[in-house]
Each structure stands twice: as structure tokens, then as C-alpha cells.
Amino acid sequence: MLMPETLSSTSAGLVTPQVARFDTPLMLACGRELPAFELVYETYGTLNETASNAVLICHALSGHHHAAGYHHVDDRKPGWWDAHIGPGKSIDTRRFFVISVNNLGGCHGSTGPSSDNPTTGRIWGPDFPLMTVIDWVNSQAMLADRLGIQRFAAVVGGSLGGMQVLQWAMSLPERIANAAVIAATPRLSAQNIAFNEVARQAIRSDPEFFDGWYSEHQTLPRQGLRLARMVGHITYLSEHSMGARFGRDLRTDSLNYGYDVEFEVESYLRYQGDTFSTRFDANTYLLMTKALDYFDPAGEHGNDLPGALATATCRFLVVSFTTDWRFAPARSRELVDALLRAGKHVSYANIDSSHGHDAFLLPNERYEAVLGGFMTRIANDVEHAAGDPS
Amino acid sequence: MRADLELIYGWVPQGARVLDLGCGDGTLLAALSRHKQVTGYGLEIDSDGISRCLEKGVDVIEQDLDQGLANIPDDAFDLVVMTQALQVLRRPDLMLDEMLRVAHECIIAFPNFAWWRHRLSLGLKGRMPVSRSLPHAWYDTPNIHLSTFRDFSDLCRMQGHTITDRAVGNGSREGQWRHRRWPNLFGQDAIFRVRR
Numbered sequence A: 001m002l003m004p005e006t007l008s009s010t011s012a013g014l015v016t017p018q019v020a021r022f023d024t025p026l027m028l029a030c031g032r033e034l035p036a037f038e039l040v041y042e043t044y045g046t047l048n049e050t051a052s053n054a055v056l057i058c059h060a061l062s063g064h065h066h067a068a069g070y071h072h073v074d075d076r077k078p079g080w081w082d083a084h085i086g087p088g089k090s091i092d093t094r095r096f097f098v099i100s101v102n103n104l105g106g107c108h109g110s111t112g113p114s115s116d117n118p119t120t121g122r123i124w125g126p127d128f129p130l131m132t133v134i135d136w137v138n139s140q141a142m143l144a145d146r147l148g149i150q151r152f153a154a155v156v157g158g159s160l161g162g163m164q165v166l167q168w169a170m171s172l173p174e175r176i177a178n179a180a181v182i183a184a185t186p187r188l189s190a191q192n193i194a195f196n197e198v199a200r201q202a203i204r205s206d207p208e209f210f211d212g213w214y215s216e217h218q219t220l221p222r223q224g225l226r227l228a229r230m231v232g233h234i235t236y237l238s239e240h241s242m243g244a245r246f247g248r249d250l251r252t253d254s255l256n257y258g259y260d261v262e263f264e265v266e267s268y269l270r271y272q273g274d275t276f277s278t279r280f281d282a283n284t285y286l287l288m289t290k291a292l293d294y295f296d297p298a299g300e301h302g303n304d305l306p307g308a309l310a311t312a313t314c315r316f317l318v319v320s321f322t323t324d325w326r327f328a329p330a331r332s333r334e335l336v337d338a339l340l341r342a343g344k345h346v347s348y349a350n351i352d353s354s355h356g357h358d359a360f361l362l363p364n365e366r367y368e369a370v371l372g373g374f375m376t377r378i379a380n381d382v383e384h385a386a387g388d389p390s
Numbered sequence B: 001m002r003a004d005l006e007l008i009y010g011w012v013p014q015g016a017r018v019l020d021l022g023c024g025d026g027t028l029l030a031a032l033s034r035h036k037q038v039t040g041y042g043l044e045i046d047s048d049g050i051s052r053c054l055e056k057g058v059d060v061i062e063q064d065l066d067q068g069l070a071n072i073p074d075d076a077f078d079l080v081v082m083t084q085a086l087q088v089l090r091r092p093d094l095m096l097d098e099m100l101r102v103a104h105e106c107i108i109a110f111p112n113f114a115w116w117r118h119r120l121s122l123g124l125k126g127r128m129p130v131s132r133s134l135p136h137a138w139y140d141t142p143n144i145h146l147s148t149f150r151d152f153s154d155l156c157r158m159q160g161h162t163i164t165d166r167a168v169g170n171g172s173r174e175g176q177w178r179h180r181r182w183p184n185l186f187g188q189d190a191i192f193r194v195r196r
Helices: A133-147 A159-173 A190-206 A222-238 A239-246 A264-279 A280-296 A329-342 A354-359 A365-385 B003-011 B027-036 B047-056 B092-103 B116-125 B150-158
Strands: A018-022 A037-044 A054-058 A099-103 A154-158 A178-182 A315-321 A346-351 B017-021 B039-044 B061-063 B079-083 B106-109 B162-169 B189-195
Touching: A018 A133, A018 A178, A037 A133, A037 A315, A037 B189, A054 A133, A054 A159, A054 A365, A099 A159, A133 A159, A154 A159, A159 A178, A159 A239, A159 A354, A159 B106, A178 A365, A178 B106, A190 A222, A222 A264, A222 A280, A222 A354, A239 A264, A315 A354, A315 B039, A329 A346, A346 B039, B003 B027, B003 B079, B003 B162, B003 B189, B017 B047, B017 B092, B027 B039, B027 B092, B039 B047, B047 B061, B079 B092, B092 B106, B092 B150, B092 B189, B150 B189
Parallel strands: A054 A099, A054 A154, A154 A178, A178 A315, A315 A346, A346 B061, B017 B039, B017 B079, B039 B061, B079 B106
Antiparallel strands: A018 A037, A037 A099, B106 B189, B162 B189
16 A cells, blocks of 8 residues: 555665674773674665765664665555655755664664673673763764765764764764754753653653563563653643644543543553553663763863864754754754854754654754755765766 | 945955855855855855755854844954845844954945935935835835945944945946945945944
């Protein structure tokens, strides 16, 4: 039934995830090391002869490597960023070779808490080391080496993905020509950390959590993960989008003076929580929220954000969305002002959207014009340098 | 390139750091960076303008000029350019000071309300002028602070700034910008070069 859309001219089409195995140890920011690991990733488009048209996509908290196209013709949904990756889309796969990686610590195929720990013979579980943004960047760089990519034409990401983009720009400036930092922040606020802590407590206080060893007890902390997702989901939407979608609409004809689902918004949140709790790993969720909390390049430079950004040489595009209150436009402005002070190439757009933080995942004409304009210029530069202006 | 931009282009020194307020589609900055090794940013709020800048590789920041330039440090630039934006600002006087805080020199282009045709319209016909440089009707114009060549000279003097150059252009002979006689009467658009 979806076949025609799968094969439509603007879809990345059918894609197959690939696995790269690394037997060189990876030193982590927490002081521990991963002796060996696997990264699962997808690619869209074709790498050019000089390997100069590669674009890396960095995913957010609950994201993964499947960013565009379909795995099977009967898939219900395409990848999570299919609105922006594909032939003729903002990140045009006719011009770019796009790589999307599942981050270490994830639960979609890359080495993480549910993988086997080679030293103990049991799964890693809660023993899996806490990952930080720089660890992800280092592992992504190893994958780039493997694929023969010395320098990315662009690294692009939203939310937690945007933090990885920033880290790329600061840590590996010679390997990134352009950076698109979307709906992100240079550091979490106390309120952001507070929401993450509520989510963690929801998971950790679930009796089925067993200090993270739930799989050894043949169970899952579903209730905790469900609550964590419900809280998180509220922060992804705007008050306006929730109001417009659900208002005070009731599922029933009248109030029933009880605690079953009555309002549409309750039903929606429960549904979101339920589906998430069966497809996402609790230890991964905990680890990802910690990576968010820890990210603070300015903090590592005496609260000097322009100083932290001093090493960057790429051109930046920073994008925020008007109703995003999780990482509000003001957080993006902080980043833009710091880049300006540091004398870096930076452009900034604040996109009108009613969808809150989630807007970075959705289609939006102006968003596409801004990201598309930035990426078009990059593609032109790449093709011009390769002596193949088309 | 538009005639006023041509003139400004000629005034910008090689390799300068330039801030372009209301940079539109980035035509001026793109030409300056390509041929004069100029670096800098454009500030713009028009979404089409911002997209065009991005396609050209011009660094553009979405920022409302009425919010001021508080995010830009003193002397961050050599030169600030502002064309056709002075008259839409809430406080042009404060902006002039701000421009000369972030750079030691600025170039400002604006429509001259005292141009003889504008005077004719108001003085003889008794109607608000509509012209190529002031194309809007009085009820939907974004221009809330119209001024004259002479008014702006006075403002610069009052605020203690030095006018180093000025020129006027005439709509009927675009491209012919000059330091003509009776500029306040015969200039349809005015360009000032001001230092602190």
C-alpha cells in the first residue's frame, strides 16, 4: 500500500542499516573505556570521488539511525527526519552522502546497556558507562574514518543532536566545514535538568527496575518509562499545540468523577507513554538524559562560551522555533551572540511554529527554506570545489 | 546592484569588518566579501531576505533592529551600513548612537522628505507624497520617522558625530549620485557617511 510513496521521487527509498565493528578501545570522558563496540548506521545518497559531500546527522534523546526512507515496503512510517532528508529535500540526497548513526548507549543496534559485556559475559545493563556528547563525537569520527571521510561538508542535528554538532565544531574543527545547530542550547537550564530528574526518578523508582537489572529478572520498568515519556512529551509540545489539538475535549459524554481516562489529552499522553515503554530501553533513557545534563562547554571554560567556541572554524547555522519552551529561542540567541563575539561565521533564524520543541522534526515551509538555503550553498561549494558545477 | 548600494560599495575599504543593518537579500555583503575581502554579518527580519542570504553564503542573523544592538560589543566592526531602514525605526536617534558604538564609522541611506516633488505634493496638492522612494500610502506605510537631508545633518551634529561625506541620488537618473548643489531640494535619496 505504501509502495508508491516509498518509491516516490522525494523519498530516500528503501534503506538497509549497516553495522561497523570497532576493536580499538574508546576512551570515555567518565574515565572508563569501551574495549570494543559496534555502531549501526544508515546512509542515503552517494559519496563523491573526493569524499567531500558527506553530511552527518546527529540524533536526539529518543532518536536512532533510521532518519529517512523505509526499511520495508509495508512500513507504516518513514525515518524520523524524512521530512528533511531525501531527493529534493532540505538535505538533498541527490547532492549529499548522508550518514545517520545510532549513538553509543542507544537501544537500536549500537553497543549499549542491552548489549553483551565481553568481560562479564552478561549484558551491560546499568554497568554500561555513562556516555557524554564528546564520546559520541569521537565514536562518530571513528566511523567517518572507516568510511573514508576526512571532513564532513556539514554536521546537522536538532536538540541533543545540535549539541553533538556544537561539540564537533569545537573538538574536531578540521573535520567539519558547516554546522547546523537546530532547536538546541549551549547548556541545560535548571528547569531542563529538573524535568530530566523527574523522568529518571520515575524509572528508577519503578519496582520492576531492579537497579537496572530488569532484563535479568525477565521484566521491564514499563510504568517508570511510561511516566518518564509522559513528562518528557509535555515539554516537547507547546501549550498552544496541546490546546489546539485536545483543548478540554472529553473521551466520554460527561464527567464520571473517577480516575479513568476522561480528557483527550490524558488518553494521548497515556498512549505516547505506552508505545514508548515497549520500544525504548530504560537504561538508555537514563543515560541519554545524563548526557544532556552534563553538556556544558562554557562551564568547562570558566563560563566563557565565546572562549569555548574559539577553536571552531566552520560556518554555523542556528535555528530555533518561536514556541519551543524546552530549548527556547533565547537559548539559541545565547549561542548566536557567543559565536558573534567569537567572530565566527554564523547565521540565525527563529522559525514561526506552533509546535513547540517538536517543530524541528516537522515540515514547515520557512524552516525548509532556511535549512534548504544553507544546505544548497554548501552543495554548491562542494560541487564547485570538485570542479563539477551543476 | 541598486544605485545606493553601488555608491556604498565604493566607500567600503578593503578587508573591513562590516555590519549591514537590514541587509535584505545580502547583495551588498555578497559583493563586498567576494571582491573586497570584507567580513561581517547582515541583520534582517524578512524571511525571504534571510533565505536569499543563506543561499549566497552571507552570514545573516534574524534580529529586529528596534530591539537595539545590545548583543554586539563595542567596536566589533569597522563600519555599519544601514540602507532604507532609518525611517522605519522607533528611535533613529538611539540607533545612530548604537551604530557608532559598535563601529567608528557608519553609512546611512534614507529617502529625503524635502525633495522638491515631495514638497510639491504636500505644499501644492496638500497630500502626503508617494514616490519611488516613498511608495506607500500614508495609512499603510512602515515609514514612521521621515526626515530630510538637513534634518539628518542636524541630528548628527546634535549628537556630536562628524559627517565625513554625503551624497544625494535622483530617482529619474539612477546611478547618478553626487554632491550636488541644493541637495535638500534636489536629492530624492540621501546617503551620509558619519564618524564618531
